[in-house]
Amino acid sequence: MLTGMVRFTVLASGSKGNSTVVTGGRTRILVDAGLSCRELFRRMKLAGEDPGTLDAIVVTHEHQDHVNGLAVTARKLGIPVYFTEGTHRAWMRWLTPRRQMTYAQWLEQCQKQAAARQAEADVDEPEGEPDEGDGVAQPTAAAQPQTEAAMTKDPTWLPAVEYFEAGKTFQIGDVTIQPFTIPHDAADPVGFVMEAEGVKLGVATDLGYVTPNVKAKLQGLHLLLLESNHDLEMLRDGPYPWSVKQRVMSRVGHLSNDATAEFLEKEYDGQAAYVILAHLSESNNLPELARISAERALGARTSLLSNRLLLAEQHQPLSSVYF
Numbered sequence: 517m518l519t520g521m522v523r524f525t526v527l528a529s530g531s532k533g534n535s536t537v538v539t540g541g542r543t544r545i546l547v548d549a550g551l552s553c554r555e556l557f558r559r560m561k562l563a564g565e566d567p568g569t570l571d572a573i574v575v576t577h578e579h580q581d582h583v584n585g586l587a588v589t590a591r592k593l594g595i596p597v598y599f600t601e602g603t604h605r606a607w608m609r610w611l612t613p614r615r616q617m618t619y620a621q622w623l624e625q626c627q628k629q630a631a632a633r634q635a636e637a638d639v640d641e642p643e644g645e646p647d648e649g650d651g652v653a654q655p656t657a658a659a660q661p662q663t664e665a666a667m668t669k670d671p672t673w674l675p676a677v678e679y680f681e682a683g684k685t686f687q688i689g690d691v692t693i694q695p696f697t698i699p700h701d702a703a704d705p706v707g708f709v710m711e712a713e714g715v716k717l718g719v720a721t722d723l724g725y726v727t728p729n730v731k732a733k734l735q736g737l738h739l740l741l742l743e744s745n746h747d748l749e750m751l752r753d754g755p756y757p758w759s760v761k762q763r764v765m766s767r768v769g770h771l772s773n774d775a776t777a778e779f780l781e782k783e784y785d786g787q788a789a790y791v792i793l794a795h796l797s798e799s800n801n802l803p804e805l806a807r808i809s810a811e812r813a814l815g816a817r818t819s820l821l822s823n824r825l826l827l828a829e830q831h832q833p834l835s836s837v838y839f
């Protein structure tokens with residue numbers, strides 16, 4: 517791979533799935549895996565990205581639209597997943613069916629699983645296609661129903677898990693990552709500033725409002741991916757039940773076009789070459805409303821060289837941005 521390159525490709529953005537590929541130097545990172553593995557790979561290929569070269573997945577928070585294809589993708593590629601501990605635990609809880617079990621039952625289940633693993637290890641494995649359903653290269657004997665081991669296989673298993681903490685910078689290969697806390701109704705949600713080759717990329721979606729710390733983090737960027745989730749009037753008059761509307765509008769919900777515009781107009785330093793509006797609601801927003809609102813806020817600061825405004829899409833990847 518080329519060195520000295522920074523590339524940013526939004527594969528999907530919105531309440532049905534979020535995922536972005538960030539390449540810095542020789543390192544390629546998937547930020548969130550909110551589509552099925554198959555669809556993620558399809559979109560990477562469409563965008564000219566080779567899935568086989570991904571080095572790691574970093575996760576913002578455990579909501580389904582950010583983790584849908586996480587386990588399958590990580591397993592298929594054999595790459596580590598970076599979480600905060602709170603997000604990892606919440607994700608595991610989400611995947612683990614809730615059932616009350618006595619200690620004796622638990623012990624019995626563990627022994628069964630161990631025995632099944634042993635039995636499976638003893639089988640002379642034929643080469644088979646990995647099962648697209650769960651994406652694990654699980655050896656299954658031909659024309660045989662799923663083994664007990666496969667059925668009881670831990671859905672939370674990942675090739676490797678790494679923890680990071682909001683406020684503590686960490687490194688994956690050539691990319692430096694600064695995670696910061698965002699106000700959102702998840703266990704321990706974060707946004708990221710990622711830096712490689714002197715280029716700084718900011719990612720902030722799924723936040724109820726722009727906190728002072730978030731404002732501080734989103735300065736001096738070359739690219740800003742920022743949520744512009746809903747139009748307030750469309751949300752109010754739209755199809756969601758009142759409780760959901762309240763949740764979306766709350767301090768731990770999502771940024772409205774107005775809130776995003778207010779940040780862009782009053783707090784943002786105007787330095788980025790690209791501003792990408794993201795996580796647009798399909799029910800409660802229109803791309804043109806989001807665009808007009810942001811354009812108005814950026815005003816005369818938009819030019820061919822700075823603050824080029826792009827809109828991330830739900831159903832197709834956005835053309836890569838290069839630095």
Ligand SMILES: [Zn+2]
Pocket residue numbers: 530531534579581582722795
């Ligand atoms: Zn989301």
Ligand SMILES: [Zn+2]
Pocket residue numbers: 577579700702722
């Ligand atoms: Zn969320």
